[in-house]
Amino acid sequence: MSGKIIGIFIVITALIAGAALYWLQLYAYYDDVSLNTELRMTNVVTGEPEVVLYENFQGIDADSSPLRFRGCFTTTMSLAMLTETFKTYEQATPLTAPGWFDCFDASQIGAALEAGEAIAFLGERDIQDGVDRVVAIFPDGRGYAWHQLNEKYSE
Incomplete structure (x- = not known):
């Protein structure tokens, strides 16, 4: 027994x-960071991050890891203007978000980046040690942001 x-x-x-x-x-x-996040992208001329125009930002982040940041937003800035103004990011690889954060679909974003349907930009280099913020923009103005390891830790 x-x-x-x-x-x-x-x-x-x-x-x-x-x-x-x-x-x-x-x-x-995870914490909701929709209200206190300032989205920046790195200017191609100055090399400094600049605040970009965006609306409807939804974001999450966690103190437990610098890679847990995810964001979804819309912008009225055209891709032509963005590519002339901001640095592109060649090795963009969106990381999956929790299933309950349904505006961020990493596989869809990754496929669009590979197919050239979206363009990735350097948001901020070394936003934390060895971690870059990457921003991907679609032609219709949808935008997504995430953190990923840069060359310091990815190799």
Whole structure:
């Protein structure tokens, strides 16, 4: 009889631990940064980040990792003007976002970048040590931002 009790205790403990781990990974550390984020892109001439025009920004971030930042927005700036003004980013690889942050679809953004349907720009270099902010813009004005490792840590 005591073996059954110990077995049930182990199973219940494992289920609780699994549920807690799942919740911690997907929900616990993320904060809504929609109101306090200033979106910048690096000017091709000065090499300095400049604030860009954007609206409807939705963003999440976490203190637990510099790579957890994701953002979705719209802009009225044309791709032609953006490519003349801001540095492009060659190795842009959007990282997946939690499923509940449904405005950011990393696979769709990555496919559009590969197909040339969107253009990636350097938002800010070394926004944190070894991490760049990347901004991708679609021709219709949809924009997406994320952090990714730069050459300091990616190799």
